[in-house]
Amino acid sequence: MFRRPETLIEPFAPFPEGEMPPTTVGRFAWHYLRPIRFWLLVLLGLSLTVGMLESGLYLLIGWFVNILATSSPDRILAEHGMALAAVAVLVLAVRPVLHTAHEYVSNQIVVPQSTTMIRWRTHLYTLGHSLSYFQGDFAGRLANRITQTGPAIREIAVTILDTLVYVAVFALAALGLFSSISLWLALPMLAWIAAYLALLRYFVPRAQERSLANADARSVMVGRVVDSYTNILTVKLFARGEEERSSVREALARWMAAFLDLMRLITGVTGVLSVMNSALLAATAGLSLLLWSRGQMTSGDAAAGLALVMRILAMSGWVMQTVRGIFENIGVVQESMATIARPHGLVDRPDARPLVVRAGEIRFENVSFNYGREAGILEDLNLTIRPGEKVGLVGPSGAGKTTITSLLLRLHDVESGRILIDGQDIAAVTQDSLRRQIGVVTQDTSLLHRSIRENIAYGRPGASEAEIEEAARLAHADAFIRDLEDHKGRRGYDAQVGERGVKLSGGQRQRIAIARVILKNAPILILDEATSALDSEVEAAIQDALTSLMEGKTVLAIAHRLSTIAALDRLVVLQAGRVVEEGSHAELLARGGLYARLWRRQSGGFLGEVDQVAAE
Incomplete structure (x- = not known):
């Protein structure tokens, strides 16, 4: 009735x-x-x-x-x-x-x-x-x-x-x-x-x-x-x-x-x-x-x-x-x-197609962007990241590192120029298909007020329990997850993390975020201060997981602790929105430019390594 x-x-x-x-x-x-x-x-x-x-x-x-x-x-x-x-x-x-x-x-x-x-x-x-x-x-x-x-x-x-x-x-x-x-x-x-x-x-x-x-x-x-x-x-x-x-x-x-x-x-x-x-x-x-x-x-x-x-x-x-x-x-x-009732700031074109990633090449062609300000954040940026290459972005605060990753994810539209992935202009593909092909671990990790299982599975809906637990193990998160219990008595992977993950420590939230990206297994990977919330011991363990995760992927990494990205294939040094240096860690140190000065400003524990690299 x-x-x-x-x-x-x-x-x-x-x-x-x-x-x-x-x-x-x-x-x-x-x-x-x-x-x-x-x-x-x-x-x-x-x-x-x-x-x-x-x-x-x-x-x-x-x-x-x-x-x-x-x-x-x-x-x-x-x-x-x-x-x-x-x-x-x-x-x-x-x-x-x-x-x-x-x-x-x-x-x-x-x-x-x-x-x-x-x-x-x-x-x-x-x-x-x-x-x-x-x-x-x-x-x-x-x-x-x-x-x-x-x-x-x-x-x-x-x-x-x-x-x-x-x-x-x-x-x-x-x-x-x-x-x-x-x-x-x-x-x-x-x-x-x-x-x-x-x-x-x-x-x-x-x-x-x-x-x-x-x-x-x-x-x-x-x-x-x-x-x-x-x-x-x-x-x-x-x-x-x-x-x-x-x-x-x-x-x-x-x-x-x-x-x-x-x-x-x-x-x-x-x-x-x-x-x-x-x-x-x-x-x-x-x-x-x-x-x-x-x-x-x-x-x-x-x-x-x-x-x-x-x-x-x-x-x-x-x-x-x-x-x-x-x-x-x-x-x-x-x-x-x-x-x-406001117009959407970012919309797919009527003829937008899904992004198809075959190799993972990324090209920035004459890209400029300034968040609507008079002074540009990026000015005529040209940068090519080859398929499978691991590139680190280095530079002082405000140089444009995070802006580059935001533009690649199309969280903002470029004001001039274009960004290509395998020759496809990202402005001409659907936003969802673009972001499905990119895994991201950010410095400010925010979790949903749901269970640990749901937060990890957010990287790939429909993943099996075994796949979720394997991703957690690779992120060195499985051990602490099994010891968790929320205020309603839910334990382990069923435990709720609280609003924005407030019931977990910063390092625990970061490991859950890394597990989520491991499970997603996207062909392009962005690491924005991915290990910033981890202590040295956990960071060393996570670096092993990240090394496995990065295999076969095109990687764009940002880190203020230069030691965490020194081993990447190439480092791109930015200043005031422009590329001022490129090369490997050793090459840039030998050049004695901006990168070398930034490296020397790091903690004393790295200075011996600087001398060693210089001697080589």
């Missing part, structure tokens, strides 16, 4: 993931609601039907009062039995069926699935943004906006199609009844509707503005809290707990001020609405009494009219809050839209 209809909307149905959402609220909402437009029309039809039925029941109250007033007890069934039976069927059978059908479509088909669908699609589009997009915002704030967009868009649609349509039917039914009796009786209702619309016109834009400010203040507060939690180790190491509490308190105070500003508006409007409602009730009752006394209105009509007015008055405050809720949700959508 429930499960089959719940599958009528498929939240995860395929769709064009790279299509940018529109940048106006209505079109942005419709962009995500369009796949369920049929069920929204069904919901609208049911809302109209239920509204007409409910307002009709109030008219039936007037009819019922009239037949009680005009019929004798012994004749009422004979004269009105069939009509009363039909009303009984309407109340006992038709009404429950319609209400259940309305709730069924709303609760089982539209609401959960549409919320999930919108969250899924906004998440996928956001995931397609470039690295710089995520570096420029709080992760918590981005997650909050993705999470709140689904319910906000859904509530706007369902409230307009459901609640407001339902109320409009009641107002039209009351106007129809009063007009059929006397235009004078319809005047209070017309005046009330006009005043109500004027009040909405005053209320809505102000509520929208204040709701947007409230939503923005809430997001800032959530971002501050998440930022504190994410960097809790830094907070404690620098004893900055008081400053973090003060920062969150300040954000909470701003949110409360924005919320109070919105509540003041609501309280004032509610007071005005209460006066309007009382005036409508008094005017309708007084005119009904006058018309009844002149014989122009039956007691049943008066009863039905007053019942309708009471129902409308009861709904008026609810409608005002509902309209406020609509515009509060519009504020949420506007806030989310400003974050989500």
Whole structure:
């Protein structure tokens, strides 16, 4: 009864993931609601039907009062039995069926699935943004906006199609009844509707503005809290707990001020609405009494009219809050839209093809890049890395080493020139296929808040348990993994590592990252300070694993500890974004240039080696 209809909307149905959402609220909402437009029309039809039925029941109250007033007890069934039976069927059978059908479509088909669908699609589009997009915002704030967009868009649609349509039917039914009796009786209702619309016109834009400010203040507060939690180790190491509490308190105070500003508006409007409602009730009752006394209105009509007015008055405050809720949700959508509906910074070309790596040659041809600054980070870089060659990038901080690896991974697009892998321009291949062919171990290792097994298998989904454990052994991680136990008692490869891997030491995180790359076994390998978090003993063991890993691969390595890359085939020395020296470790030392000066600045333990190399 429930499960089959719940599958009528498929939240995860395929769709064009790279299509940018529109940048106006209505079109942005419709962009995500369009796949369920049929069920929204069904919901609208049911809302109209239920509204007409409910307002009709109030008219039936007037009819019922009239037949009680005009019929004798012994004749009422004979004269009105069939009509009363039909009303009984309407109340006992038709009404429950319609209400259940309305709730069924709303609760089982539209609401959960549409919320999930919108969250899924906004998440996928956001995931397609470039690295710089995520570096420029709080992760918590981005997650909050993705999470709140689904319910906000859904509530706007369902409230307009459901609640407001339902109320409009009641107002039209009351106007129809009063007009059929006397235009004078319809005047209070017309005046009330006009005043109500004027009040909405005053209320809505102000509520929208204040709701947007409230939503923005809430997001800032959530971002501050998440930022504190994410960097809790830094907070404690620098004893900055008081400053973090003060920062969150300040954000909470701003949110409360924005919320109070919105509540003041609501309280004032509610007071005005209460006066309007009382005036409508008094005017309708007084005119009904006058018309009844002149014989122009039956007691049943008066009863039905007053019942309708009471129902409308009861709904008026609810409608005002509902309209406020609509515009509060519009504020949420506007806030989310400003974050989500941006063009992707890095996109695949329409004719992009998968990268095919046959040998692994890498060529940088006249590559320039400056992160949008005036001074270039890289200027006309020309560099060729032969298939299977192990190349180390050396140079002072800011020389462009990490920028080269970022451009090779296409985390940024070059501003001029091109990068080729086996003769294929990486700008003309799909980003996913490019990154699948490159294994990366970075200095700042970040693990997912999942099990050790899932983190290692991230390098090759579908890998067997034996392959995962073998990769861990090669990375000298298997021993410590088997001793791990998390707070829920999960042990070994099932243990969770915490957010960004905070439950592990830096060296342990690095070994898990190396195991992940070993398992990936990509033909091109980037090592960016790959052993920086390891002690000397573990580093020596890991170097053996890395030596095996590098066999048959094209390798690009960065290390500030020059001893870790001295044995590579070739070292490329960079300064201010240009190649200033190339050669082997021994050749560069003998040349006595920038590399030799950098080498001599290393710790004293290496100086003897310098003298030995010079003597050779």
